[in-house]
Amino acid sequence: MEHLKAIIIGAGMGGLTTGIALQQAGYQVEIYDRVRELRPAGAAISLWSNGIKVLNRLGLGRAIAQVGGQMDYMSYYSATGERLTSFSLQPLMEQVGQRPYPVTRTELQQLLMAAIAPGSVKLGAKCVEVEQDDDSVTAIFEDGHRATGDVLIAADGTHSVLRNLVAGRGIARDYVGYVNWNGLVPMSDDLAPKTHWDMYVGHHQRASFMPVGGDRFYFFLDVPLPKGTVSSPDQYRQELTTAFQGWADPVQRLIQRLDPNTTTRVEIHDTQPLTSLVRGRVALLGDAAHSMAPDLGQGGCQALEDAWVLANYLKTTSLGVADALQRYELARRDRVANIVNLARKRSDVTHGKDPIATQNWYDELKQENGESIMGAIVKTILGGPLN
Ligand SMILES: Cc1cc2nc3c(=O)[nH]c(=O)nc-3n(C[C@H](O)[C@H](O)[C@H](O)COP(=O)(O)OP(=O)(O)OC[C@H]3O[C@@H](n4cnc5c(N)ncnc54)[C@H](O)[C@@H]3O)c2cc1C
Numbered sequence: 001m002e003h004l005k006a007i008i009i010g011a012g013m014g015g016l017t018t019g020i021a022l023q024q025a026g027y028q029v030e031i032y033d034r035v036r037e038l039r040p041a042g043a044a045i046s047l048w049s050n051g052i053k054v055l056n057r058l059g060l061g062r063a064i065a066q067v068g069g070q071m072d073y074m075s076y077y078s079a080t081g082e083r084l085t086s087f088s089l090q091p092l093m094e095q096v097g098q099r100p101y102p103v104t105r106t107e108l109q110q111l112l113m114a115a116i117a118p119g120s121v122k123l124g125a126k127c128v129e130v131e132q133d134d135d136s137v138t139a140i141f142e143d144g145h146r147a148t149g150d151v152l153i154a155a156d157g158t159h160s161v162l163r164n165l166v167a168g169r170g171i172a173r174d175y176v177g178y179v180n181w182n183g184l185v186p187m188s189d190d191l192a193p194k195t196h197w198d199m200y201v202g203h204h205q206r207a208s209f210m211p212v213g214g215d216r217f218y219f220f221l222d223v224p225l226p227k228g229t230v231s232s233p234d235q236y237r238q239e240l241t242t243a244f245q246g247w248a249d250p251v252q253r254l255i256q257r258l259d260p261n262t263t264t265r266v267e268i269h270d271t272q273p274l275t276s277l278v279r280g281r282v283a284l285l286g287d288a289a290h291s292m293a294p295d296l297g298q299g300g301c302q303a304l305e306d307a308w309v310l311a312n313y314l315k316t317t318s319l320g321v322a323d324a325l326q327r328y329e330l331a332r333r334d335r336v337a338n339i340v341n342l343a344r345k346r347s348d349v350t351h352g353k354d355p356i357a358t359q360n361w362y363d364e365l366k367q368e369n370g371e372s373i374m375g376a377i378v379k380t381i382l383g384g385p386l387n
Contacts, residue, residue, distance in 0.1 A: 001318055002026065005149035007139050009127045009162060011038055013045075014286025014303030015155035016112035016121075020058050021311035023117055030147055031116070032139065034126035038113070040105035042264050043183045044218035046071075046197075046210060047108075048377065049098040050384035051301030054308045056098070057386060063111045068101025069211035069218075072195040074373070076365045079202025081248030084362070087370030089197075095374075096381045102197075102210045102218055104184065127156065130165060130282055137281040151314065151321045152282045155303070158269065160288035166279045173269040175227045176293045176344065178351045181236060182220040183263035184212070191217060191250045191257075200251055201362065204352025205243065207251045219254055224351045227267060233260040268293055270344055273337030278325040283310060290336040293347040298339050298380060305384050306332055312385075335383060342380070 004027045008015045011033035019029045047055075047064070055064050075086035093099045113121070129140040130152060137152040154162035163171050185191065192198040192209040200207040206222040223243045231239055240255045271291040277284045286303030309331050313324040352358040381387070 001314055001321070001324070004028070004151060004314060004321070006030070006151050006153060007137065007147050007149040008032070008153045008155055009139060010155035010157055010286070010288070011121050011123075012040070012155060012157055012286065012303075013108060013112065013300050014288075014307060015153065016109070016116060017054065017058070017304050018153050018155060018285060018307040018310060019120060020060075020112065020115045021307050022314070023120070024058060025311050025315040027314070028149075029117070029120050030149070031121045032125040032127060032141070032147065033121065033123050036124045038109060038121075038123065040109050042105055042266070043262075044102055044104045044210070044212050045108065045300050046100060046102040046218075046297040047304075048100045048297055048301050048381055049093070049096040050381045050386065051304040052098050052101055053384070053386040054304040057308060058115070060111060060115060063114075064101055064103065064108075067107040067111065067213040068103045069213055070195050071100060071102055071197050071211055073193070074197045074370070075199070076368070077198065077200045077248060078362070079200055079205070079247045081200070081250075084201075084365040085368040085370065087374070089374070091370070092374040092378055095378045102212045104212050104214075104216070104218070107213065128161065130162060132281050150281065151325070153285050153310065154282060154288050155285045156288050158271070158287040158291040160284070162282065163274075163284055163288050166276055166282055166284050167274060168276075168279075171271055171274070173271055173291060176268040176270055176347050176351075177353065178222050178224045178347070179229065179265060179267050180220055180222050180294070181240065181258075181263055181265050182218065183258050184216045185219055185254060185257050187211065187215040187217055191253060198250070200248055201350070201365070202247070204350075204355070204358055206350060207244065207247065207254065209250070209254070219258065221254075222351065231265060233263065236260040236263055236265060268347070270340060273333075273340045275333070277329040277333055281321050281325065283325045283328055285310060289332070290340050292340040292343040294343070295346040295350060296339065296343045296380065298343060301384075302336055302339060305335075309385050331385070338383075339380065
């Protein structure tokens with residue numbers, strides 16, 4: 001279809017990537033976000049090869065390679081520092097044809113913003129309602145402003161208000177059962193080798209270092225806790241010191257070096273897979289369509305896949321917007337449902353939902369030579385649209 005106008009709600013990585021793909025397809029794009037200043041929540045993100053391939057396809061390959069971390073090896077250690085397994089990620093890259101890039105969220109956002117036509121993103125615009133008829137769709141904002149187009153993409157994140165409209169019912173977010181602290185620390189050999197993704201696992205907890213650009217590690221620390229456990233930055237170090245007491249030296253150093261004021265602490269939630277991703281001229285995209293546990297590092301990658309698939313159906317078909325969105329739903333629904341479910345399973349095993357299964361996993365890691373871990377990641381990557 002030609003000459004479409006797209007209204008995108010949400011200027012996160014899903015909304016911005018969709019905006020870029022639609023602008024490159026020749027469409028007029030308006031992106032609205034409720035915040036007055038775009039500041040991504042969380043420190044960094046690992047973009048696996050399926051997500052990077054979408055960026056490559058949009059001409060952003062060189063830009064992401066410049067800010068991404070060089071992650072060449074993966075290692076698991078026990079809580080006390082015994083090496084369980086360590087292997088090169090080269091076979092994975094050869095199988096899928098693209099290396100993954102861990103990247104800071106700020107740099108990813110800057111890169112996407114630089115690729116959007118100037119003036120396309122409007123801030124301080126909270127969408128509260130959507131109206132549609134046979135010819136158009138209109139977003140209505142809290143201040144009464146209205147924006148009308150041919151298609152509306154709801155990329156309004158995990159707390160999406162538009163998700164309920166598409167689903168026709170209230171969709172609850174479910175607590176996955178653990179709290180995640182994440183942030184950035186300067187790279188240092190006494191934390192982890194600079195091209196390694198190192199993970200310490202034990203007691204249903206996890207501590208991890210991943211290289212990002214600018215000689216920094218993206219770290220995260222997971223602890224199963226009851227929902228609603230109250231904390232504040234001045235308590236983080238003590239909370240983590242207690243939770244990780246007796247863990248290996250790199251984990252202790254990390255807890256001492258992290259800056260609590262720039263560390264994010266988040267209770268991890270997901271949503272049950274949705275049966276509808278579209279309604280008429282409205283399409284859900286990214287976390288609005290599929291909030292998942294971050295245990296596969298796929299939430300953002302799936303948003304990028306969504307963006308590419310949606311833009312393609314709009315561009316390559318001619319039976320109307322609603323028809324193109326149906327095709328998007330058909331292409332994406334099972335793929336994302338499967339990944340939401342896999343991520344929840346991975347989270348349950350890592351965080352001790354069934355302690356015997358978690359102990360079995362710790363034991364399996366001692367036998368692991370990389371094949372089965374990389375095999376699972378490759379399968380997820382190659383299940384994407386640019387395989
Ligand atoms: C701890 C953690 C680690 C993660 N690690 C990874 C990883 O390694 N790899 C990976 O691929 N994914 C990861 N993810 C998932 C990833 O962060 C998300 O999938 C991704 O950010 C979703 O992007 P989005 O654009 O859909 O939503 P968001 O980035 O949440 O953007 C939504 C935007 O919509 C705006 N908005 C909301 N409501 C309205 C409204 N009513 N009107 C206007 N604007 C609105 C918000 O202000 C926001 O800017 C992780 C998530 C967490 C929590």
